[in-house]
Amino acid sequence: MKAGTIRQILLITDGCSNQGEDPIQVSEMISQKGIAVNVIGVLDDDQTEEPVGLSEVNDIAKAGNGISRIVYADVLSETVQTVTRQAMTQTIQGFVSKELKEIFGKETDEEDLPPETRGEVQRVVEDLGESVDLQVLILVDTSASMQHKMEGVKDAIDDFILSLQARTGNHHYSIFQFPARNQIVKELLPWTNDGKRVAKVFPKLAAGGITPTGAALKQVVRSFQEVPALEEWREESDDIIDSSYGSSY
Amino acid sequence: MTSSIHPTVRLTKHQRLKGIWNKRTYSIVKLLGEGARGSIYLATVGQKQVALKISQDSSVIAAEVNVLKALKKVQGMPLGPLLLDVDDATINHSQKHAFYVMEFIDGVPLGDWIQSHGLSWLFPISSQLLTQLKQLHELGYIFGDLKPDNILIDKQTKRARLVDVGGVTQRGRAIREYTTWFDRGYWKMGDRRAEPQYDLFAYAVCMLSMDPHIKIHKPGQKDIIKLTQQATNLKPLHSVIYKALKGQYLSAHDMKKDIEQVNSRQARVQKQRSPKKRKNKRTPSPWPEVIGISSILSIHLVLFYFFIM
The missing domain is CATH 1.20.5 (Single alpha-helices involved in coiled-coils or other helix-helix interfaces)
Structure with a gap:
C-alpha cells in the first residue's frame, strides 16, 4: 500500500463563534473535501466547568470528521499531539476499513476480525501513520480572551513541530490567525517544514474582538492548494484522501 | 466515526468477562490503573491472578498486543509482562470490547521502593533495567515512556520489571507515547525519534527524580543540567547522569558499566573509610x-x- 497525503485543520479556540457563517456547516463542507477538522477548546485556569459556548468545539470537530478536546492551557502541548495523531489514525483506519470491506465483503468491520488478523491490520495502519505525508493547517483564535493563553499556544505548536519532525513521512504546516486587523484571517506562516520558523511568527500575534470561526475556516481551506509540491507526493498523492480535493472551493 | 472517544471501560468487582474467541472467563478483582489509552484490572482465571487491559479503542489493544508478542520472542529475562490471552468480550450485554491478559506483576513503583529502601537500591535496579533496555534495543525497539511509575520492583524477586508497553516504538520512528518530564524534547535536549539515547535520557531523569531535592514536576524549569546540580544525594552518579542527558551513551550497556563502576568505587571508598569510622x-x-x-x-x-x- 502506498502512502498518500493526510490533510488536517487544527483549530485552537476558547469560545464560540459570534459572527459570520455557521462553523459547523463549514466544517462539514471541508470534511467532504477530505480534510479533517480538529478542534481544541482552551479553558481558563479558573474555569471549573465547561462554558456553554465551548460545546461548539465538539460539534465542529464531529461535522469535520475530526477529533476534539477541551483542556486547560497547561496540557495544551500533549493535547495538540494526541489530537493530530488520533485524527490521522482515524483517517487511515477509515481508509483501511474501506479496503477491507472491498476484500471481505460489505459486512466486514475491523472489529469483526479475529484478534490475530486485527494485529496485522494494526501494523499496516501504524506503518501508514508513520510514513504518510501530513499537512496541518493551524488556525489560532487570537480574540481578546485568548491573549494570555498565547504563550501556551506557542509552546504547544513548538512542541508539536518537534513531534512532526520525528516522523519518517514528510510534513508541511502553516499557521493562520483570526481575526486580524481589517481581515478575517491572516497568514502568519506559509506552508513550510522548517521547525525553527514558529518562534519568529508568534510575536506578531495581536488580539482582536470578534470571533468569526466559520468564515475563517472557509477562507483558510483554500490554502491547501498552495502547499509546495514535493515530487514524491505529487505523483502518488490522494491515495488516502478522496480525489475531490483540488476542485475549487 | 466518533469524534472524541474516551478509552475507559468500567468494570465492577466480581464482574465476569467471557472471551468470544478463546472462551476463557475472567473474574474482575479490582482496578489497578487507568490511563489515556485504557484501564488495567486485576482479575482471576481459575486460581491464577492476572492483569487484564481493556479499552474502548480496539486499536490500542491491537498495538500493545503486537509489541508484547514481539517482546515474547526474547529468550531468558522477560522484557515487559508476559502476554497470556487476547480476546473480545461483550460487556453488560451490549458493547463489545477488545482486551488482553498478561501476567500480574505484584510490584512497587520505583519511587516508593527507593523511598522506603534507600537510594543505594538504585545500583542493582539500574543494572537490571539497563540490561533489559539493552536487550530491547537490540531487538529494534525503544521503550519510549520510561518513567518511575512504569518501573515496578517485584515484591517476591526484588527485581525491576518494565510495565506498560504503550510507548514502545520501533527504532527510527517517532516515539508513540511519552511523559513530558522524561521526554528529552521537552527539555530541548534532542528530538523524539526512537533511538537508545532517548530511553537513556529518560532513565537519567528517573534517577534524578529519586533525589528528594529534585522536583521535576515543576513547570518553568527548563535547564535539566542545572537541575542535576541540585541532586546532591546523587553526587557520585552526576557524571553518568550528565552523559546520559547529553546523549553521549550510545548503548544501555555503556551506561550500565559506568554505573557499576561508580558502585564499586563507592564500595571501595566505604571499605577504606570504615576502619577510620570505628x-x-x-x-x-x-x-x-x-x-x-x-x-x-x-x-x-x-x-x-x-x-x-
Missing part, C-alpha cells in the same frame, strides 16, 4: 566514662566535705 566512634566513647568517673569523684568530694564540716 576509630572515630571509639575516640569520643571514653569521654563519657571520664565524665562519669569525675562526676562521681566530685560528688564524693562534696559529700566528704560535708562530713568534715
Whole structure:
C-alpha cells in the first residue's frame, strides 16, 4: 500500500463563534473535501466547568470528521499531539476499513476480525501513520480572551513541530490567525517544514474582538492548494484522501 | 466515526468477562490503573491472578498486543509482562470490547521502593533495567515512556520489571507515547525519534527524580543540567547522569558499566573509610566514662566535705 497525503485543520479556540457563517456547516463542507477538522477548546485556569459556548468545539470537530478536546492551557502541548495523531489514525483506519470491506465483503468491520488478523491490520495502519505525508493547517483564535493563553499556544505548536519532525513521512504546516486587523484571517506562516520558523511568527500575534470561526475556516481551506509540491507526493498523492480535493472551493 | 472517544471501560468487582474467541472467563478483582489509552484490572482465571487491559479503542489493544508478542520472542529475562490471552468480550450485554491478559506483576513503583529502601537500591535496579533496555534495543525497539511509575520492583524477586508497553516504538520512528518530564524534547535536549539515547535520557531523569531535592514536576524549569546540580544525594552518579542527558551513551550497556563502576568505587571508598569510622566512634566513647568517673569523684568530694564540716 502506498502512502498518500493526510490533510488536517487544527483549530485552537476558547469560545464560540459570534459572527459570520455557521462553523459547523463549514466544517462539514471541508470534511467532504477530505480534510479533517480538529478542534481544541482552551479553558481558563479558573474555569471549573465547561462554558456553554465551548460545546461548539465538539460539534465542529464531529461535522469535520475530526477529533476534539477541551483542556486547560497547561496540557495544551500533549493535547495538540494526541489530537493530530488520533485524527490521522482515524483517517487511515477509515481508509483501511474501506479496503477491507472491498476484500471481505460489505459486512466486514475491523472489529469483526479475529484478534490475530486485527494485529496485522494494526501494523499496516501504524506503518501508514508513520510514513504518510501530513499537512496541518493551524488556525489560532487570537480574540481578546485568548491573549494570555498565547504563550501556551506557542509552546504547544513548538512542541508539536518537534513531534512532526520525528516522523519518517514528510510534513508541511502553516499557521493562520483570526481575526486580524481589517481581515478575517491572516497568514502568519506559509506552508513550510522548517521547525525553527514558529518562534519568529508568534510575536506578531495581536488580539482582536470578534470571533468569526466559520468564515475563517472557509477562507483558510483554500490554502491547501498552495502547499509546495514535493515530487514524491505529487505523483502518488490522494491515495488516502478522496480525489475531490483540488476542485475549487 | 466518533469524534472524541474516551478509552475507559468500567468494570465492577466480581464482574465476569467471557472471551468470544478463546472462551476463557475472567473474574474482575479490582482496578489497578487507568490511563489515556485504557484501564488495567486485576482479575482471576481459575486460581491464577492476572492483569487484564481493556479499552474502548480496539486499536490500542491491537498495538500493545503486537509489541508484547514481539517482546515474547526474547529468550531468558522477560522484557515487559508476559502476554497470556487476547480476546473480545461483550460487556453488560451490549458493547463489545477488545482486551488482553498478561501476567500480574505484584510490584512497587520505583519511587516508593527507593523511598522506603534507600537510594543505594538504585545500583542493582539500574543494572537490571539497563540490561533489559539493552536487550530491547537490540531487538529494534525503544521503550519510549520510561518513567518511575512504569518501573515496578517485584515484591517476591526484588527485581525491576518494565510495565506498560504503550510507548514502545520501533527504532527510527517517532516515539508513540511519552511523559513530558522524561521526554528529552521537552527539555530541548534532542528530538523524539526512537533511538537508545532517548530511553537513556529518560532513565537519567528517573534517577534524578529519586533525589528528594529534585522536583521535576515543576513547570518553568527548563535547564535539566542545572537541575542535576541540585541532586546532591546523587553526587557520585552526576557524571553518568550528565552523559546520559547529553546523549553521549550510545548503548544501555555503556551506561550500565559506568554505573557499576561508580558502585564499586563507592564500595571501595566505604571499605577504606570504615576502619577510620570505628576509630572515630571509639575516640569520643571514653569521654563519657571520664565524665562519669569525675562526676562521681566530685560528688564524693562534696559529700566528704560535708562530713568534715
